[in-house]
Amino acid sequence: MTQLKINCYKYASPAKFYVLAGKLIPWFALPAGILFFLGLYLGLFVAPTDFQQGEAYRVIFVHVPAAWMGMFLYILMAFYAALGWAFNARVSSMMASSLSVTGAMFTGLSLLTGSLWGRPTWGTWWVWDARNTSTLILLFLYIGFIALQSAIEDSRRADRAGAVLALVGVVNVPIIYFSVQWWNTLHQGATIRIIDDTTMAGSMLAPLLIMIAACWLYSVAVVLARVRCIIAEREELRPTEAVA
Amino acid sequence: MNWYEFFFMGGYALYIWGAYAVTFVAMGGEVILLIRRQKAVRDHMQTFRSIHEVET
Numbered sequence: 635m636t637q638l639k640i641n642c643y644k645y646a647s648p649a650k651f652y653v654l655a656g657k658l659i660p661w662f663a664l665p666a667g668i669l670f671f672l673g674l675y676l677g678l679f680v681a682p683t684d685f686q687q688g689e690a691y692r693v694i695f696v697h698v699p700a701a702w703m704g705m706f707l708y709i710l711m712a713f714y715a716a717l718g719w720a721f722n723a724r725v726s727s728m729m730a731s732s733l734s735v736t737g738a739m740f741t742g743l744s745l746l747t748g749s750l751w752g753r754p755t756w757g758t759w760w761v762w763d764a765r766n767t768s769t770l771i772l773l774f775l776y777i778g779f780i781a782l783q784s785a786i787e788d789s790r791r792a793d794r795a796g797a798v799l800a801l802v803g804v805v806n807v808p809i810i811y812f813s814v815q816w817w818n819t820l821h822q823g824a825t826i827r828i829i830d831d832t833t834m835a836g837s838m839l840a841p842l843l844i845m846i847a848a849c850w851l852y853s854v855a856v857v858l859a860r861v862r863c864i865i866a867e868r869e870e871l872r873p874t875e876a877v878a
Numbered sequence: 879m880n881w882y883e884f885f886f887m888g889g890y891a892l893y894i895w896g897a898y899a900v901t902f903v904a905m906g907g908e909v910i911l912l913i914r915r916q917k918a919v920r921d922h923m924q925t926f927r928s929i930h931e932v933e934t
Contacts, residue, residue, distance in 0.1 A: 750897040856909065863915045
């Protein structure tokens with residue numbers, strides 16, 4: 635029993651997690667690469683032209699994965715930040731810091747690709763509607779989290795301050811998700827639905843799901859790679875462990 | 879379908895390829911920055927280690 639308990643907490647140690655993360659990265663990076671190629675091939679060559687939007691809809695294969703990752707990574711970041719705060723778990727806090735950068739990148743991408751999709755379909759690069767505005771706020775929350783953490787010298791205090799901001803901001807995620815139902819908006823509703831039938835042809839849905847899976851795997855790989863850097867930079871490793 | 883048609887994207891080339899290009903640049907950029915950060919960490923640890931070896 636004690637043996638099991640020790641094993642459960644083994645990877646809460648930054649030095650142990652550093653080694654584990656290093657071993658895990660290729661298992662996520664490689665499938666991510668394969669799925670990106672497959673998704674792009676199916677999305678650009680196999681998926682048919684949309685009868686309403688023509689070829690313009692093909693932005694969906696980068697826009698939707700980016701938007702989903704922006705939201706999911708925020709929830710994950712807040713979760714890790716809270717865990718690190720509540721249980722004084724350093725690795726969890728470092729995971730939150732690592733997630734914030736990739737989350738911000740994906741949120742930025744969802745705004746940029748959304749803009750490039752909005753121009754031909756809505757006739758404008760940007761509108762101050764619910765979906766767009768709440769996503770912009772998400773980007774500001776990420777930037778605020780990163781800025782707040784880098785402004786505080788003591789890393790554990792920075793972790794706690796960041797956790798408060800991350801947890802307060804989490805309320806924005808359901809607002810983004812439901813914004814297309816709650817308010818009138820130019821943004822189209824969800825195509826992939828959990829309860830109803832998905833309103834999308836299989837040949838278009840498959841590359842979309844593959845791209846989403848690829849973005850997930852990619853995120854895990856880069857977040858683990860970054861958390862390794864953070865562990866090392868915070869000098870959590872003893873000289874003997876500082877290999878590979 | 880020929881290649882011209884493919885790159886023309888029914889007149890939406892700028893938007894489609896623009897969206898794919900920013901995504902590629904952002905994700906590729908993230909990977910490159912991470913590799914450089916990792917290298918800096920490794921170099922730093924190498925010196926850290928050799929100092930430790932000299933001291934002990």
